[in-house]
Amino acid sequence: MKFFAYILEDVEKLDLVEIDKEPKEGEILVKVKAALTCGTDTKMYKRGHPQFPFPSLFGHEASGVVAEKGKGIGFLKEGDEVLFPVSSPCLKCEFCLKGLENQCENLFEEKVWGGFAEYILIPKRIVKNSTFRKPKNITFEEGALLDPLSSVVFSQNIIKDLNLKVLIIGAGPMGFLQAVYSKYKGYDVTICDINEERLKIYEDLNIKTIFAQEGWEKNYNPFDFIIECSGTRGGFESSLKLIGKGGKICLFAGFPKNFYIQIDGSKLHYNQNLIYGSFHYDRKAVLEAYNLISEVKLNLKKIFSGYYPLRELPFVMEKVLKGEGLKFVITP
Ligand SMILES: [Zn+2]
Ligand SMILES: [Zn+2]
Structure with a gap:
């Protein structure tokens, strides 16, 4: 089928072009109903991504309706509304056999990539x-959160303690x-940020907020579980x-x-602290x-900061680069 899809040609260079894709055996082609902006896309847009060299299809958090299917698919039919993550482990490599599916050596060999398009394979x-x-x-936009939410669930699956005081x-x-x-x-959840504006949406969600200014830590008691989502030295x-x-x-x-x-x-030894990294997800977390x-x-509605048609994606990316909003929904 011929359809329009965004190609990221180079840093900050998006083109909406006509491409042609047919689902092969075991594959489906989905008409995109909602696609979301994401930090991974932003990084790729600003400076490229080693996993996804230019020129590349763009966008990966999406959901939609089955438009065409390849041979050998019994459980889905045209017209079915579907959700999907970005990847799935090979279940054959050394890491999959150890149960470390998120570390699968062949994780991105097959991937759902190209959500900012009319259709996605x-x-x-x-x-x-x-x-x-x-x-x-x-x-559909809530459904498109399957991928990022799977990462979140996976990151907390290691935690078995109860009644935690959590800092994000x-x-x-x-x-x-x-x-x-x-x-x-x-x-008991508290979230902090250096951007005071961003904290406003958490007030209605009964989540405590901290506007993190120089030396803010000394005003707070210790937390049981801290989730570092800033990727900064200050956050660590x-x-x-x-x-x-x-x-x-x-x-x-x-x-x-x-x-x-x-x-x-x-301190690490006597306080018995655990510092761990979390990357991606396994099938259990997706389920x-x-x-x-x-x-x-979950109360997810407030994550959506605005709705835009496909042709306005370059404008939306400008907003994302300025740090506006949380996630924007692209509806082809
Ligand atoms: Zn993402
Ligand atoms: Zn594997």
Whole structure:
């Protein structure tokens, strides 16, 4: 089928072009109903991405309706409304066999890529392992949150403690999802950011906020679980200052290569702290995220900062670069 899709030709250079894709065996072609902006896209737009060299299709958080299917697909038919994550593990490599599906060596060999388009192709592995029917009671944009929410669920699956006092550092879209998920789990949730404007939307969600200005940490008691969503040195250092006894720090946001920081080994030992990184997700987290979305367990509506047609994507990317809003919805 011929359709229009955005191609990122180079840094900050988007073209809407006609492309032609037919679903092969085990694949489906989905008519996009909603696609969301995401930090990964922003990074790629600003400076390129080693995993996705230019020219590249663009956008990866989407949902829609099955338009065409390849041979060998029994459980879906044309017209079905579907949700899907970006990738699914190969289940054959060394890491998959250890149960570390998020570290799969072949993770992005097949990927859902090109959400900012009229149609998107879903590869075989993702159709088979992690494509779900969209329940009627949720919107397509809520369904398109399956990918980022899976990462959030995965990052907290290691945590078994109860009654936690949680601090989320960074109130952008991922901080938002971490906050509403932590709230759903019954934790006492506080979120902080250096951008005071961003904190406003959390007030109606019964989530405590901190406007983080120089030296803010000394005004607060330690937290049990800190989720670092800013990817900054300041955020990491604040986490180390504010972690309490038996507390855990999740480095959820990425850091640049060769990023070093000083840690007090004595405090780490006697307070029994755990600092861990979290990347991507496994199939279990995707299924859990799907259940959360479909059973409307989370208050997700406020993450959507505006709705725009496909042709306005370059304008929307300008807004994203200025740090406006959380997630914008593109509706082809
Ligand atoms: Zn994303
Ligand atoms: Zn694998």
